[in-house]
Amino acid sequence: xxxVEQSPQNLTAQEGEFITINCSYSVGISALxxxxxxxxxxxxxxxxxxxxxxxxxxxxxxxxxxxxxxxxHITASHPRxxxxxxxxxxxxxxxxSRLTFGEGTQLTVNP
Amino acid sequence: DTGVSQDPRHKxxxxxxxxxxxxxxxSEHNRLYWYRQTLGQGxxxxxxxxxEAQLEKSRLLSDRFSAERPKGSFSTLEIQRTEQGDSAMYxxxxxxxxxxxxxxxxxxxEGSWLTVV
Numbered sequence: 001x002x003x004v005e006q007s008p009q010n011l012t013a014q015e016g017e018f019i020t021i022n023c024s025y026s027v028g029i030s031a032l033x034x035x036x037x038x039x040x041x042x043x044x045x046x047x048x049x050x051x052x053x054x055x056x057x058x059x060x061x062x063x064x065x066x067x068x069x070x071x072x073h074i075t076a077s078h079p080r081x082x083x084x085x086x087x088x089x090x091x092x093x094x095x096x097s098r099l100t101f102g103e104g105t106q107l108t109v110n111p
Numbered sequence: 112d113t114g115v116s117q118d119p120r121h122k123x124x125x126x127x128x129x130x131x132x133x134x135x136x137x138s139e140h141n142r143l144y145w146y147r148q149t150l151g152q153g154x155x156x157x158x159x160x161x162x163e164a165q166l167e168k169s170r171l172l173s174d175r176f177s178a179e180r181p182k183g184s185f186s187t188l189e190i191q192r193t194e195q196g197d198s199a200m201y202x203x204x205x206x207x208x209x210x211x212x213x214x215x216x217x218x219x220x221e222g223s224w225l226t227v228v
Contacts, residue, residue: 004153033217041222043154048216086153094202098144098167099217101153 003027004089006102013109019074021105024086032070032089033099034061037084046085062074077109115220117203123194123226124193131189132223136205143186145178145216147171160186162206188221193227200224 001053004025008109011020014039023032024059037043047054047061049070055060058077088099114133136143141162146154156167156170157176162183172178175193180186188198202220206215 029158035219041148041224043202043204043219043222044216045216088153092177098156098159099146099154100156101146103153 003091003100004087004102006085008022008074008105009103010106011108013077015078015109015111017077017109019072019077019081019106019107019109021072021087021107023067023070023072023087025070025087025089027089027091027100030065031100033088033090034070034072035086035088035101037104039083043086057092063064074107077107078101079109079111082108115203115205117201117220117223117225120221121224121226123131123228126195126227127192128193129189130193131187131226132201132203132225134186134188134203134205134220135177136185136203137207137218140205140207140218141183142206142208142215143180143202143204146186146204148200148202148222149198157188157201183206190225193225195227198227199226 007022034047035043038045049063058075060073084104086104088101092102144159145157148154156169157172158178160180163180168204175181175191178188202222203220206217
């Protein structure tokens with residue numbers, strides 16, 4: 001079992017739909033990262049959260065530390081939201097020395 | 112500051128050749144990470160530095176791989192005697208670590224694509 005699992009692996013939506021991507025992890029953590037990767041490789045950090053909920057524009061991230069689960073929501077989705085969304089948790093020899101990534105969710109938003 | 116820079120962005124090399132990638136982190140960042148990513152997979156950790164010290168290396172980092180950060184600023188990742196299985200994107204990232212380093216934002220470069228033919 002992977003330390004970080006995401007679902008779904010692929011998601012296709014129509015413009016305007018509400019999107020939810022889920023992340024479950026098996027290691028004990030105090031924070032979780034949501035990242036966005038566009039074709040060509042560049043990764044952008046969207047959120048880092050350790051409890052509750054964070055909102056940035058149309059993006060909302062929630063985390064439940066006890067249940068080891070996080071969700072990323074996109075409201076009023078738009079074709080420019082099409083990307084791979086990755087959750088990642090800190091791990092490593094020293095606290096937070098590296099990230100363990102999920103396999104990513106490929107989101108395609110059609111106009 | 113222009114963020115994390117990686118060079119070259121793309122490299123095609125013949126099997127058996129050596130390749131070197133360079134990463135310039137955000138200037139005040141003391142931590143620098145190397146990850147490898149293959150198509151359809153999330154990035155996998157290779158190694159990280161705190162200043163010039165290499166503090167952790169993954170088992171993925173075979174003897175053919177070596178990484179340096181000689182002055183605690185830029186870093187190089189060298190792959191010797193490349194194999195086709197080395198074909199991947201090599202991502203560099205940096206962060207400013209404090210006592211609660213798991214709470215620090217990590218900034219990624221655009222990646223260096225390696226194709227071994």
